[in-house]
Amino acid sequence: MTRKLILMLVTLSASFAIAAVVSAQDGTPVPYPSDDDVNRVAKQLYCPVCPNTPLDVCETKACQDWRAQIKDQLAAGWTDEQVIQYFVAQYGERVLAEPRRSGFTSFVWLLPVLSVIIGLVVVAQILRSWKARRPTPVLVESAPSPDVPPEVLARLEKELREMS
Amino acid sequence: MLYDLGYFALLISFVLVLYSAAAAVFGAQTKRAEFIESARNAALVVFPLLTLAVLIVVYGLVTLDFSQAYVADVSSRTMSTFLRVTALWGGQQGSILFWAWMMSGFTATVMIRKWRRDRELMPWVIFVTMGTLAFFVGLSFFITNPFARLWHDPATDGIITAVFQPKGMMAYVPQDGQGLNPLLRHFGMIGHPPTTYLGFTGFVIPYAFAIAALITGKAGDDEWIRTTRRWTLVAWLFLSIGLVLGGRWAYDVLGWGGYWGWDPVENAMLMPWLTGTAFLHSVMMHEKRGMLKVWNVVLIILTYSLAVFGTFITRTGVIGSVHAFAKSAMGPSFLIFVAVTFLGSLLLMFRRLNTLKTEHELDSLLSRESAFVLQNLLFLGIAFAVFWGTTFPMISELVTGTKITVGPPFFKQVTGPLFGALVLLMGIGPLFAWRKQAAGKLGRSLLLPFVGSVIITIAAGLSHWPQHPYPLALFGLWLVSFVALATLLEFWRGARARVRGQGENFFVALGHLMSRNRRRYGGYIIHFGVVMMALGVVGDEFYKEETQGTIGAGQSLAVANYRLTFEDLRQYPGSDGREIIEATAKLYRDGKYVATLKPRRDFFVTQQQPVTVPAVYSTPGADVYVLLVGWEDIGWSASTFKIYVNPLINWVWAGGFTFVIGTLIAVWTSLDDERAASYVLRPAAPVAYGRSASHIAGSGR
Numbered sequence: 001m002t003r004k005l006i007l008m009l010v011t012l013s014a015s016f017a018i019a020a021v022v023s024a025q026d027g028t029p030v031p032y033p034s035d036d037d038v039n040r041v042a043k044q045l046y047c048p049v050c051p052n053t054p055l056d057v058c059e060t061k062a063c064q065d066w067r068a069q070i071k072d073q074l075a076a077g078w079t080d081e082q083v084i085q086y087f088v089a090q091y092g093e094r095v096l097a098e099p100r101r102s103g104f105t106s107f108v109w110l111l112p113v114l115s116v117i118i119g120l121v122v123v124a125q126i127l128r129s130w131k132a133r134r135p136t137p138v139l140v141e142s143a144p145s146p147d148v149p150p151e152v153l154a155r156l157e158k159e160l161r162e163m164s
Numbered sequence: 165m166l167y168d169l170g171y172f173a174l175l176i177s178f179v180l181v182l183y184s185a186a187a188a189v190f191g192a193q194t195k196r197a198e199f200i201e202s203a204r205n206a207a208l209v210v211f212p213l214l215t216l217a218v219l220i221v222v223y224g225l226v227t228l229d230f231s232q233a234y235v236a237d238v239s240s241r242t243m244s245t246f247l248r249v250t251a252l253w254g255g256q257q258g259s260i261l262f263w264a265w266m267m268s269g270f271t272a273t274v275m276i277r278k279w280r281r282d283r284e285l286m287p288w289v290i291f292v293t294m295g296t297l298a299f300f301v302g303l304s305f306f307i308t309n310p311f312a313r314l315w316h317d318p319a320t321d322g323i324i325t326a327v328f329q330p331k332g333m334m335a336y337v338p339q340d341g342q343g344l345n346p347l348l349r350h351f352g353m354i355g356h357p358p359t360t361y362l363g364f365t366g367f368v369i370p371y372a373f374a375i376a377a378l379i380t381g382k383a384g385d386d387e388w389i390r391t392t393r394r395w396t397l398v399a400w401l402f403l404s405i406g407l408v409l410g411g412r413w414a415y416d417v418l419g420w421g422g423y424w425g426w427d428p429v430e431n432a433m434l435m436p437w438l439t440g441t442a443f444l445h446s447v448m449m450h451e452k453r454g455m456l457k458v459w460n461v462v463l464i465i466l467t468y469s470l471a472v473f474g475t476f477i478t479r480t481g482v483i484g485s486v487h488a489f490a491k492s493a494m495g496p497s498f499l500i501f502v503a504v505t506f507l508g509s510l511l512l513m514f515r516r517l518n519t520l521k522t523e524h525e526l527d528s529l530l531s532r533e534s535a536f537v538l539q540n541l542l543f544l545g546i547a548f549a550v551f552w553g554t555t556f557p558m559i560s561e562l563v564t565g566t567k568i569t570v571g572p573p574f575f576k577q578v579t580g581p582l583f584g585a586l587v588l589l590m591g592i593g594p595l596f597a598w599r600k601q602a603a604g605k606l607g608r609s610l611l612l613p614f615v616g617s618v619i620i621t622i623a624a625g626l627s628h629w630p631q632h633p634y635p636l637a638l639f640g641l642w643l644v645s646f647v648a649l650a651t652l653l654e655f656w657r658g659a660r661a662r663v664r665g666q667g668e669n670f671f672v673a674l675g676h677l678m679s680r681n682r683r684r685y686g687g688y689i690i691h692f693g694v695v696m697m698a699l700g701v702v703g704d705e706f707y708k709e710e711t712q713g714t715i716g717a718g719q720s721l722a723v724a725n726y727r728l729t730f731e732d733l734r735q736y737p738g739s740d741g742r743e744i745i746e747a748t749a750k751l752y753r754d755g756k757y758v759a760t761l762k763p764r765r766d767f768f769v770t771q772q773q774p775v776t777v778p779a780v781y782s783t784p785g786a787d788v789y790v791l792l793v794g795w796e797d798i799g800w801s802a803s804t805f806k807i808y809v810n811p812l813i814n815w816v817w818a819g820g821f822t823f824v825i826g827t828l829i830a831v832w833t834s835l836d837d838e839r840a841a842s843y844v845l846r847p848a849a850p851v852a853y854g855r856s857a858s859h860i861a862g863s864g865r
Contacts, residue, residue: 036710036713046569052428093569099568108570115549123541127534
């Protein structure tokens with residue numbers, strides 16, 4: 001349904017809400033808010049209707065209107081944060097590109113960090129256990145002369161370990 | 165008539181696949197070779213049968229037989245023959261059949277090539293591959309049949325799809341088809357999807373061998389790893405090519421100035437690549453040292469499961485909305501299949517743990533072994549973070565009912581440090597010796613790259629610090645140059661040893677060095693390719709600039725040291741049913757004219773969908789990527805442009821290319837080389853000796 005709606009909204013003529021004022025950008029400063037200001041805010045938002053599309057690059061008519069709305073809000077003196085809060089209030093948390101670090105969504109941040117830390121601990125344990133388990137130096141390249149019987153070698157190894 | 169033939173080819177394939185799996189198991193259990201032979205023959209026949217089915221679908225797509233539901237869905241009169249053929253994988257029914265077809269090709273090849281060598285494993289390899297194939301052919305036959313037709317129901321005046329004529333309904337043939345999604349109407353359609361599918365399906369071979377080795381109790385040997393080494397590399401190569409081509413395609417088509425958006429579908433492809441890369445590295449631990457046997461089995465099970473999971477995500481759209489899940493029987497069947505194969509494989513592994521004992525222990529914490537284990541941890545950490553971030557929106561919707569987005573900021577912050585650590589390890593890990601690395605010696609070999617990279621970083625920092633004061637970017641530059649130098653030094657060292665030992669000319673020595681140790685130096689070339697890509701990522705991540713503005717004819721828009729001057733705008737009809745609006749603009753660098761760019765917007769009239777086509781001025785240093793975002797409706801006196809300056813982005817593509825070359829070198833190992841090059845640190849006798857010694861030591865306790 002939403003897709004149909006979007007397709008309907010996208011019209012061939014690209015009835016495009018271009019800012020009325022065409023400003024020369026050679027030297028003369030662009031009045032606030034410029035398109036770059038709008039994109040700075042839109043970048044932090046996701047299109048409320050299209051799947052997985054950041055608002056600053058979304059091409060649908062709906063998103064063009066949202067960008068125009070951001071422009072109006074910035075012109076009215078809103079801060080970036082206020083605009084973002086407005087969008088969250090209107091369309092829900094899904095418009096945030098970066099999930100919040102509080103509430104349930106904090107899990108998305110916590111778990112990868114935790115898993116890497118746990119992984120490091122486990123890896124350290126495994127490496128240490130491998131090292132501790134080392135019964136004989138099974139060196140092939142520099143193996144001791146083969147005429148030493150393995151039992152003697154093992155005892156030697158054991159005693160050496162007990163000494164250290 | 166023809167389509168009935170395709171339908172029956174699919175049906176017979178399904179029956180044969182089931183028979184083959186059953187006969188293989190029966191033959192293995194009862195030790196009756198004729199059943200195993202028969203299973204193999206059945207498996208071999210499936211490939212030509214599915215080929216026939218694929219050809220019939222392609223025939224329908226090219227000849228535009230719109231009575232076929234799939235043809236009406238993805239093909240259209242305006243599409244070129246090239247695109248009509250690629251429409252085979254442009255929609256769901258075709259993709260699933262294509263998947264099954266590729267996999268049957270892989271399995272047929274493996275049965276022909278490896279039949280004599282791995283007799284004992286073969287029945288179980290047949291069982292596993294045919295089991296997987298049964299799922300996909302079954303899916304294609306029962307759930308998303310590509311040979312379904314359109315029927316008109318006079319009672320409701322609706323159109324339905326069914327393979328056979330429902331009672332009282334008439335065949336329905338639309339005038340034209342929907343055609344491919346406009347974004348897919350691109351030359352890249354021939355590259356990215358098939359390579360990705362080859363990568364996904366290719367991993368079934370090492371997985372099947374691993375399972376066969378587990379079942380026969382031979383997973384402790386490295387036979388299954390040796391047999392499948394090249395298969396794994398080829399699958400991994402295709403997946404890598406698929407990733408790079410996908411990135412390039414996104415860059416050329418999606419019109420947002422980037423190549424990787426951490427979209428669920430992209431992530432779905434990255435995950436098996438990550439675990440597959442970990443697997444490719446850690447099998448060396450098994451081959452050379454007899455270690456990490458369990459872990460390698462886990463990795464290949466994970467990789468295979470993630471490849472199927474990736475197909476599941478891509479084809480069902482479940483991440484975009486949980487509700488897509490229930491729309492067809494696809495979602496539930498996929499989920500059950502992934503769960504059953506994953507859990508079943510793990511269960512089997514746990515039952516066979518006794519065959520997977522580690523043969524060797526560790527001499528020192530500072531060793532190649534530790535580096536490999538750490539590397540595995542990092543790859544798995546990244547894979548988990550990607551998996552978690554990709555599936556979390558679904559979890560959130562199920563648990564709290566709130567839809568959320570997990571976008572690029574999350575993935576960059578979480579995986580960025582891990583990728584950084586991985587790149588560092590990639591530089592120093594290959595210098596570590598097996599068993600024990602003397603710290604002093606390591607320090608001495610790394611001194612030169614370290615000093616060199618610090619000098620490069622300081623020089624780079626001094627040249628642009630005031631405009632771009634990014635400490636993290638400088639750290640990235642240091643990391644990249646350090647690893648690049650350390651990798652190059654390995655080549656230099658090896659070649660120099662030959663120059664001294666054999667008295668060869670340096671370049672001859674380099675050539676010989678590489679041809680004698682293809683696996684090793686192919687690997688280093690791959691590493692170097694990764695470093696090049698990392699440089700591109702650092703450039704794109706930290707130094708990217710963009711601006712957007714509306715300018716009239718003759719006016720300009722400036723960004724970084726570039727200036728774009730708008731000339732004019734025109735409209736004309738293009739091929740493939742599109743109306744094109746094209747702007748002409750001149751690009752100046754530091755005031756000097758460099759290029760005329762023509763960014764476009766194509767409107768696909770039937771689909772009512774616009775596609776933004778960027779105009780790119782590309783140099784090794786940076787791309788200037790210009791988009792036509794909008795224009796003044798009346799009089800066309802002004803246009804809105806968005807300009808991205810993407811520094812170093814071409815290093816990503818050049819790195820990808822180097823990467824592929826390196827992989828080809830590593831794959832291109834003749835059997836003689838394999839025997840000569842794989843020095844094994846554990847000949848049969850000392851292993852037995854080590855075991856008996858540990859047995860004695862154990863009994864003495």
